[in-house]
Amino acid sequence: xxxxxxxxxxxxxxxxxxxxxxxxxxxxxxxxxxxxxxxxxxxxxxxxxxxxxxxxxxxxxxxxxxxxxxxxxxxxxxxxxxxxxxxxxxxxxxxxxxxxxxxxxxxxxxxxxxxxxxxxxxxx
Amino acid sequence: xxxxxxxxxxxxxxxxxxxxxxxxxxxxxxxxxxxxxxxxxxxxxxxxxxxxxxxxxxxxxxxxxxxxxxxxxxxxxxxxxxxxxxxxxxxxxxxxxxxxxxxxxxxxxxxxxxxxxxxxxxxxxxxxxxxxxxxxxxxxxxxxxxxxxxxxxxxxxxxxxxxxxxxxxxxxxxxxxxxxxxxxxxxxxxxxxxxxxxxxxxxxxxxxxxxxxxxxxxxxxxxxxxxxxxxxxxxxxxxxxxxxxxxxxxxxxxxxxxxxxxxxxxxxxxxxxxxxxxxxxxxxxxxxxxxxxxxxxxxxxxxxxxxxxxxxxxxxxxxxxxxxxxxxxxxxxxxxxxxxxxxxxxxxxxxxxxxxxxxxxxxxxxxxxxxx
Numbered sequence: 001x002x003x004x005x006x007x008x009x010x011x012x013x014x015x016x017x018x019x020x021x022x023x024x025x026x027x028x029x030x031x032x033x034x035x036x037x038x039x040x041x042x043x044x045x046x047x048x049x050x051x052x053x054x055x056x057x058x059x060x061x062x063x064x065x066x067x068x069x070x071x072x073x074x075x076x077x078x079x080x081x082x083x084x085x086x087x088x089x090x091x092x093x094x095x096x097x098x099x100x101x102x103x104x105x106x107x108x109x110x111x112x113x114x115x116x117x118x119x120x121x122x123x124x
Numbered sequence: 125x126x127x128x129x130x131x132x133x134x135x136x137x138x139x140x141x142x143x144x145x146x147x148x149x150x151x152x153x154x155x156x157x158x159x160x161x162x163x164x165x166x167x168x169x170x171x172x173x174x175x176x177x178x179x180x181x182x183x184x185x186x187x188x189x190x191x192x193x194x195x196x197x198x199x200x201x202x203x204x205x206x207x208x209x210x211x212x213x214x215x216x217x218x219x220x221x222x223x224x225x226x227x228x229x230x231x232x233x234x235x236x237x238x239x240x241x242x243x244x245x246x247x248x249x250x251x252x253x254x255x256x257x258x259x260x261x262x263x264x265x266x267x268x269x270x271x272x273x274x275x276x277x278x279x280x281x282x283x284x285x286x287x288x289x290x291x292x293x294x295x296x297x298x299x300x301x302x303x304x305x306x307x308x309x310x311x312x313x314x315x316x317x318x319x320x321x322x323x324x325x326x327x328x329x330x331x332x333x334x335x336x337x338x339x340x341x342x343x344x345x346x347x348x349x350x351x352x353x354x355x356x357x358x359x360x361x362x363x364x365x366x367x368x369x370x371x372x373x374x375x376x377x378x379x380x381x382x383x384x385x386x387x388x389x390x391x392x393x394x395x396x397x398x399x400x401x402x403x404x405x406x407x408x409x410x411x412x413x414x415x416x417x418x419x420x421x422x423x424x425x426x427x428x429x430x431x432x433x434x435x436x437x438x439x440x441x442x443x444x445x446x447x448x449x450x451x452x453x454x455x456x457x458x459x460x461x462x463x464x465x466x467x468x469x470x471x472x473x474x475x476x477x478x479x480x481x482x483x484x485x486x487x488x489x490x491x492x493x494x495x496x
Contacts, residue, residue, distance in 0.1 A: 035347075036162035038446035039421045039453075041475070057475070059423050061161040061347060061446060086421065087162075 005094065006110060007119035008070040010052075013094060014113055017101070021076060022110075025098040026058065026067060026089065029123055034060040037089040040082040043100055047075045051109050056099050058089060067099065071109035077101040132178035133268040133325035137332060141343050149241035151179040154345040161347035165448045168314055168352055172274035173344035174335050181244035182264035182307075182322055183251065185235040193256045194228065194235060199371065199394045201381035205230045210294045210309050212379055214371055215250060220396030220403070221367040222374060223250065225359065229296040229309060236296070236307055238269070238320075240361045267307075268328035273318035273352075276340035278494065281308075281319050284334065288319065293493040304331055310494060313349070315356025315487055317494040354454055355447040357415055357486025363426060364413060364442045364456050370396070372403040373458070375413040375486075380404070411439065412464040415486035416472075418453030420479050421446070424472040430457055431471050431478065438463050438470060447488060454488050455481065 005013045011030035015023040031037070041057040049055040049069035056067040078100045082088060089097040104110075114122070129152045138145060143154030154176065156164060167173055185194060195202040200213040207230050215223035224243040229236040239247040251261055272281060281288045285301045288308060296309040307322035323331050335341050350360070359365045365374050383390050386401045394400075403409050418424055423446045430439040444455030455472075463470055466485055471478035 035156070036160050038162075038448075039423060041422065059446070061351065061448075062155075064423075064425075083421070 005116055006070075006113035007116065008068065008113055009122060010068045010070075012068060012070045014070045014110070016110065021101050021103050022071060022073075023098050023101050024070060026093055027119070028093050031090050031093040031097070034058060034062070034065055034089075036061045037086045040086045040089065040099065042078040042080070042082060043075045045075055045078060049073060049075060049102060051112070058086075069102065070113060071102055071104055071106070073102040073105040073109075075100050076103045130179070132176055133328040134176045134178060134270070134332060137329045138176065138343075141336075143343070143345060146346070148346060149179055151241065153179060154343070156345040156347045157343050159342055161345070161351065162448045164342065164344045164348035165351050167342045168274045168316060168344055168348060169449050170275070171340040171342070172272060172276040172280055172318070172338075173314075173348070174332060174341055175271040175273065175344050175349055176268070176332075177271055177320070178268040178328070179241035180269055181239040181241065181247060182267055182269060183237045183239065183248060184262040184264060185237060185251070185259060186233065186262065187259040189256050190235050190259050191230070193254065193259050194237070194251070195390075196393060197250065197254060197395065198226075198228075199380045199384045199397070199400060200228070201383045201390075202228060202235070203390070204383070207232045208296055210296045210311060214376065214379060215247060216371070216394055216396040216400065217367055218395050219367075220370040220399030222361070222365045222369055222371060222376075223247070223367060225361050225365060227309075227311070229307070231296065231298055231307070236322075242362055264322070266325050268323045268325050269320065270323065270328070270332060270335075271312045271314075271318060271320045272335060272341070273312045273314040273316045273344075274340075275317060275492065277316070277318040280335060280338045280340055283338070284331075292496040293317075302331060302334065306331075313356075313358055314352040315358070315489060315491045316352075317492050350443075351445050351448060354443060354445055354456065355449055355488050356491060357456075357488060359413075359456070360443055369413070369458070370400055370403055370409070372400065373409050373412055377404065410461060411458040412461055413442070414457055414459055414464050415484045415488060416441070416444075416455040416457050416470065416481040417450075417484040417488065418455070418472070418479060418481050421453065422474055422479055423453045424455045424474060424479060424481060428455075429473045430459060430481075431473060432463065433469075433471070441472065450488050453481075456486075459483070
């Protein structure tokens with residue numbers, strides 16, 4: 001599953017769902033940096049987000065970190081399990097720890113993202 | 125212009141254990157180990173955690189007049205502190221503000237004093253300036269200080285030093301632990317039962333490894349130390365207390381000994397006594413330290429402004445985090461006196477939202493000190 005993920009330099013991942021929407025979360029590297037997540041501020045359904053601007057926020061025991069929208073579009077779904085179990089982000093950042101689904105307003109936003117190999121290179 | 129950071133005698137052990145080192149009060153200290161802050165916190169509450177607190181200052185005051193001398197600097201009864209007992213104290217300034225908080229133990233021939241890392245040089249200077257004839261100050265810079273905390277701490281300690289079994293909260297003894305000369309007190313800063321152990325630097329890593337070899341014990345970093353003390357309602361100097369807060373404003377009246385109060389036998393006689401005793405008598409002051417419990421899950425951190433239902437600013441958070449044991453955000457704050465009553469609802473301004481918080485009794489969780 002992770003093979004099809006695309007990454008933003010600010011450590012978010014995107015999975016293309018094939019129906020005009022993408023699922024967004026944060027990378028394994030990002031959750032490691034954050035440490036134990038205690039709170040996730042989810043975006044609102046219906047909210048318009050702009051690529052490269054903050055749209056969610058994750059708080060760990062250490063600090064609060066903004067999460068940036070990797071693409072522009074409308075938030076169509078949020079992962080409500082994070083309200084009660086924010087630690088899911090640590091346990092499964094690439095899968096059940098997803099944050100939101102966004103309906104793309106501009107398919108070409110995806111071209112600005114990296115594949116997994118290119119993203120991993122930026123971490124070295 | 126990078127500042128040269130000090131290392132505690134346990135620095136190599138921290139690296140060996142995978143500690144993530146950060147600068148803190150001029151020292152390189154472990155903020156966490158691979159276990160992670162939340163699990164370290166929970167482990168301490170369930171079993172036992174070992175903390176390196178060697179960055180704190182350890183000082184001996186020797187000589188017959190030591191207690192009388194120290195008593196002039198704190199609103200606390202030091203003269204009558206029994207041999208083998210430790211007491212919490214505060215250095216006050218002429219304005220009644222708090223210069224630091226400290227622990228004082230009476231070992232008979234001398235007082236053993238522990239002060240905060242960030243205030244160490246100030247406090248040593250303050251005591252040195254106020255030394256009297258026949259009193260000598262010795263800085264114990266060749267000793268590590270560790271805390272073994274948690275419900276299993278007593279069992280662990282007993283294996284190495286059986287005579288600690290009958291010590292109760294705030295008892296202190298100088299004893300040989302595995303042949304090593306230690307100052308041991310039954311105390312700590314987590315709200316749990318436990319011990320604080322001063323160890324000669326050369327033996328510190330060896331003894332700590334013996335503790336860590338026990339199945340109940342994990343190394344715990346500063347991150348969990350902070351959430352543990354916060355849940356237990358214990359102040360962090362420089363955040364929840366400072367030179368502008370008096371003991372009354374800081375909700376530390378309990379720390380002012382009866383004998384040093386207005387109608388006491390040795391009333392006053394400490395810096396800022398006029399202001400402090402007046403505040404006790406008149407109950408007139410503007411702000412007070414309170415505990416706040418959040419009803420959402422968002423942590424409310426230091427510096428966050430607090431408002432009332434009308435949106436007027438009524439206070440400010442001085443430390444705050446998510447409490448892993450209580451499972452809710454916990455903060456300490458200074459609020460206007462009118463809002464300091466238990467169960468008062470206030471609102472924290474977090475990222476443009478008003479998060480409701482309730483003024484709550486501290487400690488937020490039950491303290492489990494061993495009182496015999």
